[in-house]
Amino acid sequence: MNTAIAVSGLTKRFGSKTVVDRLTMTVPAGQIVGFLGPNGSGKTTTLRMLCGLLTPDAGNGTCLDLDIRCQAAEIKRQIGYMTQKFSFYEDLSIAENLDFVARVHGLPDRRNLVMVTLDRLGLSERRTQLAGELSGGWKQRLALAACILHRPRLLLLDEPTAGVDPKARRAFWENIHDLAADGMTVLVSTHYMDEAERCHAIAYIAYGQLLAQGTVQDVIASAGLTTFTVRTTGDNHHTLNTLTTALRKAPGVDLVAAFGAALHVGGADRSALLAAIAPWRTDPALIWQDDQPTLEDVFIHLMARSQDQYAAPTGNRP
Amino acid sequence: MTADGFSLPRLWAMIVKEFIQMRRDRLTFAMMVGIPLMQLVLFGFAINSDPKHLPTAVVDADHSPEGRTLIAAMQASRYFAITAAPETDTEADRLLATGAVQFLVRIPAGFSQQLRRGDRPALLVEADATDPAATSGAVATLTVLARDALIPDLTGPLASLAPKPPPFDLRVHRRYNPETSTQYNIVPGLMGVVLTMTMVMMTALAVTRERERGTLETLLVMPLHPAEVMLGKIIPYIAVGYIQVAIILLAARWVFAVPLAGGLGLLTGASILFIATNLAIGYTFSTIARNQMQAMQMGFFYFLPSILLSGFMFPFRGMPGWAQVVGECLPLTHFLRIIRGVMLKGNGLADSAVELGILGLTLLLTTAVALRRYRRTLD
Numbered sequence: 043m044n045t046a047i048a049v050s051g052l053t054k055r056f057g058s059k060t061v062v063d064r065l066t067m068t069v070p071a072g073q074i075v076g077f078l079g080p081n082g083s084g085k086t087t088t089l090r091m092l093c094g095l096l097t098p099d100a101g102n103g104t105c106l107d108l109d110i111r112c113q114a115a116e117i118k119r120q121i122g123y124m125t126q127k128f129s130f131y132e133d134l135s136i137a138e139n140l141d142f143v144a145r146v147h148g149l150p151d152r153r154n155l156v157m158v159t160l161d162r163l164g165l166s167e168r169r170t171q172l173a174g175e176l177s178g179g180w181k182q183r184l185a186l187a188a189c190i191l192h193r194p195r196l197l198l199l200d201e202p203t204a205g206v207d208p209k210a211r212r213a214f215w216e217n218i219h220d221l222a223a224d225g226m227t228v229l230v231s232t233h234y235m236d237e238a239e240r241c242h243a244i245a246y247i248a249y250g251q252l253l254a255q256g257t258v259q260d261v262i263a264s265a266g267l268t269t270f271t272v273r274t275t276g277d278n279h280h281t282l283n284t285l286t287t288a289l290r291k292a293p294g295v296d297l298v299a300a301f302g303a304a305l306h307v308g309g310a311d312r313s314a315l316l317a318a319i320a321p322w323r324t325d326p327a328l329i330w331q332d333d334q335p336t337l338e339d340v341f342i343h344l345m346a347r348s349q350d351q352y353a354a355p356t357g358n359r360p
Numbered sequence: 361m362t363a364d365g366f367s368l369p370r371l372w373a374m375i376v377k378e379f380i381q382m383r384r385d386r387l388t389f390a391m392m393v394g395i396p397l398m399q400l401v402l403f404g405f406a407i408n409s410d411p412k413h414l415p416t417a418v419v420d421a422d423h424s425p426e427g428r429t430l431i432a433a434m435q436a437s438r439y440f441a442i443t444a445a446p447e448t449d450t451e452a453d454r455l456l457a458t459g460a461v462q463f464l465v466r467i468p469a470g471f472s473q474q475l476r477r478g479d480r481p482a483l484l485v486e487a488d489a490t491d492p493a494a495t496s497g498a499v500a501t502l503t504v505l506a507r508d509a510l511i512p513d514l515t516g517p518l519a520s521l522a523p524k525p526p527p528f529d530l531r532v533h534r535r536y537n538p539e540t541s542t543q544y545n546i547v548p549g550l551m552g553v554v555l556t557m558t559m560v561m562m563t564a565l566a567v568t569r570e571r572e573r574g575t576l577e578t579l580l581v582m583p584l585h586p587a588e589v590m591l592g593k594i595i596p597y598i599a600v601g602y603i604q605v606a607i608i609l610l611a612a613r614w615v616f617a618v619p620l621a622g623g624l625g626l627l628t629g630a631s632i633l634f635i636a637t638n639l640a641i642g643y644t645f646s647t648i649a650r651n652q653m654q655a656m657q658m659g660f661f662y663f664l665p666s667i668l669l670s671g672f673m674f675p676f677r678g679m680p681g682w683a684q685v686v687g688e689c690l691p692l693t694h695f696l697r698i699i700r701g702v703m704l705k706g707n708g709l710a711d712s713a714v715e716l717g718i719l720g721l722t723l724l725l726t727t728a729v730a731l732r733r734y735r736r737t738l739d
Contacts, residue, residue, distance in 0.1 A: 090738060093581055094581070094736075094737065095577065095580055095581060095737055095738045096737055096738055096739055097737055097739050114736070114737075115583060118581055118582065118583045119583045121581075123577075123581045125574065125577050125578070127574045128574070129573075129574040129575050129576075129577045129578040130575065130578060131377070131381065131573075131575055132573070133380075133381050133384045133385065134377065134380055134381065134384075138377075138380055141376075142373055142376070142377045143582070145369060145370070145372065145373030145376065146370050146373045146374075146582050146583070146584060147582070147583070148367070148369050148370065172384075
């Protein structure tokens with residue numbers, strides 16, 4: 043098995059709103075794939091369709107070579123799904139939660155397994171603490187532990203690090219990489235660029251449609267974005283502010299974003315961008331530097347582009 | 361849905377989880393013991409459909425020995441307690457109007473004289489019949505009282521006035537409850553009422569609570585069969601329901617002295633069947649309701665007709681036809697017949713078979729509905 047997930051034309055509507063629109067995506071086995079996109083872009087809905095929590099309105103596909111439409115029960119045994127909101131029992135202790143999951147999955151040597159898992163996650167001392175009393179970081183650890191207790195082959199994580207401090211986030215990602223090294227496939231949705239860069243590959247979804255897919259380098263390259271970084275000589279902040287205002291209206295400039303004291307200016311059409319910035323390049327107070335776009339530049343660009351298409355009533359969709 | 365049969369270990373996982381949660385939820389647990397106790401006190405002690413010692417005012421304009429004998433006989437019946445002796449009719453009327461007394465007895469002047477002459481004088485008893493149930497028992501005794509009270513006085517020349525015995529001897533046996541104690545009727549009925557109230561509510565909240573707390577997602581994404589979830593939620597509460605049954609039975613025996621004429625085995629079996637039926641109904645509600653609030657409201661909508669139309673509060677045969685039809689559809693109606701039959705009449709399995717069958721059928725039907733309603737997805 044080389045692909046863990048292969049879906050095509052996946053569509054889900056809630057009432058008149060199409061939340062996921064003809065999504066086609068493959069996730070190779072053994073990889074960590076980042077699932078990115080703005081709020082409300084259909085990430086959670088897609089994950090729920092993959093694990094059988096929602097029935098797609100159209101489209102089909104396989105998860106671990108099992109049909110997502112008619113083999114949902116079988117899929118459920120082999121995947122771990124960590125929900126965005128903590129969804130284990132807050133009135134059960136850490137150990138009781140794990141115990142419950144282990145029992146449901148009918149795991150052999152349950153007591154020992156729970157003990158080992160607690161140890162590995164550093165939760166042993168808190169085993170009798172109620173899950174509801176835990177802080178965000180600990181809850182997240184517990185949820186992950188519960189999701190991987192039955193050694194799933196595929197792990198679906200829905201914004202697992204939202205509201206978790208950087209240290210816990212780092213530890214969490216180390217955990218994920220260890221799991222992937224053991225052969226687990228991971229599909230993780232996130233809003234954080236640094237997390238996206240920790241993935242083997244990323245998939246970008248907006249307004250229910252997949253806009254880009256591949257390694258970080260691929261996605262950046264395929265965006266075809268030309269970017270410049272602009273700095274000021276000395277302390278001319280207002281020059282930069284004037285530039286920002288002017289460039290935002292200029293044709294050919296798709297992206298203007300401040301990064302500390304510098305400005306990222308980018309556009310899909312290189313010649314149009316060059317024409318737009320030409321009058322400013324001679325300004326002695328500004329230092330222009332041809333630069334690689336960052337992942338964030340690319341995403342903001344993609345988001346803006348899809349938003350335009352979405353807003354246009356007769357816009358032809360890619 | 362292939363290769364996804366029912367599994368006992370998974371059911372056990374649900375049961376263990378539910379028991380732990382129940383133990384943690386102190387308020388619910390206290391409620392489950394508190395409600396039967398509260399209802400026992402309220403209904404068992406407070407409700408009496410055959411009240412005695414009702415306040416009575418006597419306007420005696422005659423002051424004769426016969427009048428006094430009658431008054432004494434009324435008091436001896438224990439239904440009447442003479443609390444006032446107003447001088448005038450207006451004052452007497454006011455006492456009745458304000459509710460200070462329930463009965464007004466007027467012995468007219470010359471009562472004794474007319475009686476001795478054989479003129480059959482009128483003795484007027486006015487009752488405050490705003491609440492018929494409160495007066496009916498007392499009024500019924502008056503007839504007997506009027507016939508028999510004066511017999512000891514009607515001797516010698518007055519012997520001809522003594523009532524003649526009827527040509528036949530009428531005997532009434534109040535079977536199963538010779539003293540017509542309301543508690544005999546109420547306390548066994550309470551068992552059904554308490555179980556209806558708490559059991560339906562407990563499971564009505566079961567699935568909606570999981571949905572509101574977000575834990576339903578976890579349950580759905582795990583390989584759990586709908587029947588495992590349902591039974592896992594029902595079985596722990598059967599134990600709780602039986603604790604309630606035990607509390608009420610102990611109180612019935614030792615506090616209210618209600619007899620247990622029938623077998624304890626049949627009683628236990630019928631109670632468990634009834635508990636399970638209520639739990640299944642509650643569970644069905646929870647698969648329909650969107651949130652806990654709705655589930656609670658559905659519980660109340662179910663509880664109200666149950667308590668009013670089942671024959672717990674009012675005589676079943678006194679209800680109009682349509683109400684009896686509704687009543688027949690309620691499990692409580694059938695359980696009340698079983699439980700009163702077993703406890704008071706000493707009914708056996710054969711006597712209760714039909715009612716047990718109806719309960720069993722209801723259980724199967726609601727289970728089928730609940731399992732059909734339970735969604736395996738979040739759609």
